[in-house]
Amino acid sequence: AMLLDSINDALNENQFKLVFQPKYDIQCDKPTMSSAEVLIRWDHPEFGEVKPDFFIPLFEQNGLIRQLDRYVWRETAKQMHKWRQTYGVNIPFSVNVSRIDIFDNDLIDYLKRTLSEYHIDPKDLHLEITETAYTENVEQIVKVVKELQDAGFKVEMDDFGKGYSSFNMLTTLPLNALKLDIGFIKGIAENNKEMNLLECILEIAKLLNLTVIAEGVENSKQYLLLKNAGCDAIQGYYFSKPLSTKDFESLLKYSC
Ligand code: G
């Protein structure tokens, strides 16, 4: 309870930090940073670094996630604006949208208002919605994803293949991209069956006109297999860990 009571203090005292993990396009001569995922970190004065795996589920249970996600989206827009002005960087960023946010009636207006304050076009903010959100409340999610698309946002299905993936959802929802869960990637260099499965998924995604981003790519073997199999982009420790604002800024400077 103590951990949760302190969210307002935590927000006021800037205990939440954003980190940025680059995504690389791999279907070009040289891997090129095409985007970055924004992830939250909590430097708690008493408990030290608290992992999102731990506090996100708690915040989803007690409703505080709405406040936290809104904070992340606003800070992201602010940061994007700054980097555009300073470095002329125009890459899109992706943020996570909790399955709880799907029930927020003000979700789309909040996002639109916030982006327009910082002169960011909705097409440059990609929204990652985790796979489990799609299996829980089908009607609501279909409605919201359609509205997000109409408002110009790009929607990515996160953690695809982690749980009970619904292939039906792939055709029902107007998605832009699939993010393959790390579980799909882990074994591809050692196990033929896993590689075959991955190739099938890539084929399906191509037929459905979905961009595919592989998560959790940790070594050159996985990277090359994914590249040769036609995967569009990768994210993972092999190319970059999630970076602090300062470190990401250095990367931006270096790549312009
Ligand atoms: O960054 P890390 O691998 O520790 O993230 C762990 C989990 O927390 C991931 O499932 C990720 O989607 C989630 N997460 C990270 N940042 C955010 C955020 O800002 N909002 C939400 N809703 N989830 C996040």
Ligand code: G
């Ligand atoms: O939102 P999502 O569940 O996709 O969050 C991505 C999570 O995966 C983050 O917590 C991030 O720290 C983690 N991550 C990113 N790259 C790698 C990687 O190469 N290997 C592993 N094990 N985790 C990763």
Ligand code: G
């Ligand atoms: O190490 P290897 O020869 O497999 O690298 C293939 C490509 O991957 C190279 O063109 C290089 O630019 C890219 N690459 C390898 N490691 C990294 C890395 O840590 N960061 C980035 N940004 N690119 C990398």
Ligand code: MN
């Ligand atoms: Mn994500």
Ligand code: NA
């Ligand atoms: Na994921």
